[in-house]
Amino acid sequence: MKSLPTVIAVLAALLPLSVARAQPEDDAPPRATEIPTEGFWPTQTMLDRILDRISDDMADHYDFDDEQHDLTRELFEQTIPTWLRENRAEIQTLTNEFFEAQLHDEPPTIDGVATWSKRVLRMFDDFDRNVMTDLTDGMREYMTDDQQLQLDAEYAAYETALGMVNNKLSIWADGGYDPESEWFPPGRERRELERAEERARREAMDRARAEVLGTAEDGAEAGDAAQSAAATSQPARVPDAWRDYTEAFIARYDLDDAQQQKARSFLRSAQESRDRYLRPRKASIDKVQARLAAADDEVTRQRALAEFDKLNAPIERRFQQLKDKLNTLPTRAQRKAVAAAELEAAEPTGGDE
Numbered sequence: 621m622k623s624l625p626t627v628i629a630v631l632a633a634l635l636p637l638s639v640a641r642a643q644p645e646d647d648a649p650p651r652a653t654e655i656p657t658e659g660f661w662p663t664q665t666m667l668d669r670i671l672d673r674i675s676d677d678m679a680d681h682y683d684f685d686d687e688q689h690d691l692t693r694e695l696f697e698q699t700i701p702t703w704l705r706e707n708r709a710e711i712q713t714l715t716n717e718f719f720e721a722q723l724h725d726e727p728p729t730i731d732g733v734a735t736w737s738k739r740v741l742r743m744f745d746d747f748d749r750n751v752m753t754d755l756t757d758g759m760r761e762y763m764t765d766d767q768q769l770q771l772d773a774e775y776a777a778y779e780t781a782l783g784m785v786n787n788k789l790s791i792w793a794d795g796g797y798d799p800e801s802e803w804f805p806p807g808r809e810r811r812e813l814e815r816a817e818e819r820a821r822r823e824a825m826d827r828a829r830a831e832v833l834g835t836a837e838d839g840a841e842a843g844d845a846a847q848s849a850a851a852t853s854q855p856a857r858v859p860d861a862w863r864d865y866t867e868a869f870i871a872r873y874d875l876d877d878a879q880q881q882k883a884r885s886f887l888r889s890a891q892e893s894r895d896r897y898l899r900p901r902k903a904s905i906d907k908v909q910a911r912l913a914a915a916d917d918e919v920t921r922q923r924a925l926a927e928f929d930k931l932n933a934p935i936e937r938r939f940q941q942l943k944d945k946l947n948t949l950p951t952r953a954q955r956k957a958v959a960a961a962e963l964e965a966a967e968p969t970g971g972d973e
Contacts, residue, residue, distance in 0.1 A: 727803035
């Protein structure tokens with residue numbers, strides 16, 4: 621698949637259930653620490669060629685120039701191989717267990733599926749935190765606005781597909797696996813089930829892409845009419861520090877109408893990116909905040925705080941990107957006027973000698 625979801629091809633080759641996002645289960649068994657002596661694992665040459673193929677596909681899909689293509693390939697090299705090496709024992713063990721179950725004529729046990737699912741959920745929560753966010757944030761730094769919009773659409777499709785897989789694994793992890801309705805021995809019935817699930821995923825992904833792109837297209841027409849009114853009207857009532865920062869920036873530099881429209885366009889794009897990141901992670905953030913509030917010793921508090929900071933880091937990066945874009949708007953004359961006003965305000969007003 622051309623686009624962001626093709627990153628998952630690296631892992632799909634190793635774990636056929638693909639990537640799933642969820643909170644790691646507290647009672648999940650220990651991770652495997654010894655690399656299996658049997659089973660499949662790609663050679664370095666295989667991995668290099670997979671990453672080459674993915675970066676080439678993405679370059680075609682997003683119409684990257686040569687520099688963007690090279691940056692994408694470099695970004696993959698900096699993130700994916702390291703994570704795979706660090707987690708090889710667990711990934712290869714889970715993959716072996718999956719294929720062993722698939723090749724058996726009898727269904728796996730409910731307890732066995734629950735244990736396996738918890739480990740998969742934990743593994744790919746780690747992937748999401750330590751790889752996927754860095755990949756998408758890294759690509760945004762050199763993408764054009766149009767490319768970022770396409771990335772948003774592909775990421776929405778990615779989130780949708782993984783959410784469907786995540787739901788199934790979460791049910792299995794809670795003991796909800798039903799061998800009678802979910803297990804078919806190798807053969808025609810299993811292939812039909814797999815094809816039906818794949819169709820459902822692709823249809824859901826197409827709807828997610830269309831929703832993002834459709835919203836953007838509809839918003840472009842409505843936005844032109846709304847932006848001039850927004851310049852003189854009050855911002856939305858919902859508290860939003862990013863909106864407040866943008867409005868204060870507009871006022872500080874006395875931006876003209878065209879500049880204000882661009883500033884609010886930057887804001888909307890940043891807010892949408894932030895909210896897409898936050899939606900699937902709300903449960904994670906709530907849980908960490910609860911642990912932070914309940915911490916009764918410094919060690920526990922620091923651990924919870926470190927986890928919260930890690931979840932929040934992508935939000936801070938997005939906010940900084942918004943600031944950087946806003947800083948491109950003021951003219952030299954506007955900057956000089958602000959600097960002069962601030963210098964005058966800082967000068968002492970005099971007093972008794």
